[in-house]
Amino acid sequence: MVKTKAMVLREFGKPLTLEEVEIPSYGPDEVLLKVKAAGVCGTDLKIRDGLVPTKELPLIPGHEVAGVVAATGANVKRFRVGDAVLVSFYIPCNRCRTCRLGRQTICEQLKGRIGFEFNGGFAEYVAVPEACLIPKPPGLSFRQAAVIPDALGTCYHVLVRRAQVQKGDCLVIVGGGGGLGLHALQMAKVLGAVVIGVDVSAEKLALMKSYGADFVIDGRENPSWSDAVAAYTQGGRADLVVNFVAHQSSIDEGLKAVGKGGKLALVAYSKEVKFNALYGHLNEIDLLSTRAATKEDIEECLKLVLAKEVETVIGEVISLPELNYGLQLIKDGKLKGRLVIDLE
Ligand SMILES: [Zn+2]
Ligand SMILES: [Zn+2]
Structure with missing residues (x-):
């Protein structure tokens, strides 16, 4: 053998x-x-x-x-x-x-x-x-190809299939400086959204800016960061908050960053996490769960990379x-x- x-x-x-x-x-x-x-x-x-x-x-x-x-x-x-x-x-x-x-x-x-x-x-x-x-496709390395099914596919699935992001939407990406977040950020920009990135170090903030974030917030220095989202949007808050972090504080703050009638999408998950349904009720917030990427999503991501609209990080x-x-x-x-x- x-x-x-x-x-x-x-x-x-x-x-x-x-x-x-x-x-x-x-x-x-x-x-x-x-x-x-x-x-x-x-x-x-x-x-x-x-x-x-x-x-x-x-x-x-x-x-x-x-x-x-x-x-x-x-x-x-x-x-x-x-x-x-x-x-x-x-x-x-x-x-x-x-x-x-x-x-x-x-x-x-x-x-x-x-x-x-x-x-x-x-x-x-x-x-x-x-x-x-x-x-x-020949124009793509194996390394690039390996990150597409999950790191890009999952982002495409949540933004396009689940949240149906529209041009001009205001998005908050929690954990925007991470391996998924940086791809979500680029895709949100391709979709024409205004993007606020939240992460926890100067290095990650700089990374988010370099990949197109319109505004960045350090969540560690600024634990009540939803206030910064409210200020940046002149009180309107975000149409969609996409959470790549499963900590309760990120979920709670993320929920407060969603404007009335907006959406909170949870990419990171844990059975321990709680959702404040009273706050959700008062503001009619849609809670979106999202699971990985379909083959079709992955094929769409491949096109985005080949067209150089999204870079694999x-x-x-x-x-x-x-x-x-x-x-x-x-x-x-x-x-x-x-x-x-x-x-x-
Ligand atoms: Zn994976
Ligand atoms: Zn089936």
Whole structure:
């Protein structure tokens, strides 16, 4: 049996281990992908710590994958060995009520997700259904391709599909200097919104400005930052607050930054977080939940990057064995953009 390398999670809360594993088997409707780059995100921390549903351990995580087709199952028609692709990591049925509405991430018969219920891309090889593959345009690097499905896709999903941002809307992005926030900020500008970024260090404030924020607020120096939003908007407050931080104080302050009839979207989530329904009632505020990105969303993001309307922000590149170090960087909030594992 040919052996290959992977980072394996054997126990929740413990570091992953670099192991020699067998090349994954793949079904007739799947391809075997040689992974070239894999994005790492905060969700991988949650997976490591057992805070989100996954398959039973051992698990090879990694849901942000770009690579080259190394072998194809018998029924695979649209892809050939050597094709460069990126992966839409949800595996929906594409037949149920929600799938037919174009909301495949809440598929009623979701088969699972690459890197959660199925082994993922923190490995040299991963098996992926043909239906999840998106061709990678030649003008895009594998590193860029790896950050698109989640770091860009999730932002597109919340701004365009869920919140339906319109030109001239005023948006607050809480955690705007993070790996998702910087992409959300750029997309909001493409959509024609006025963007206020909230984050917690001078460095992140400067980053938000450099990616187009109209106004930035340091949430640590200014814990009642919704007052600054009210002042900037001359009392009107925001049409939409998008929250990339799951702390209660960020949710509470975010809610107060929403104007009457506006929306609060929660990208970051935790079952501990509370929503002040009285305040919501008094101001008719829509609470929007949002789940990842559909394949279609990812394809739209690809267009935005190719058109140079949105830039992929990569904070650091590591090798596969450095994954545990990378997860610590995410935990410490030290990155200035997305973290990518390079396997080329
Ligand atoms: Zn992710
Ligand atoms: Zn479905």
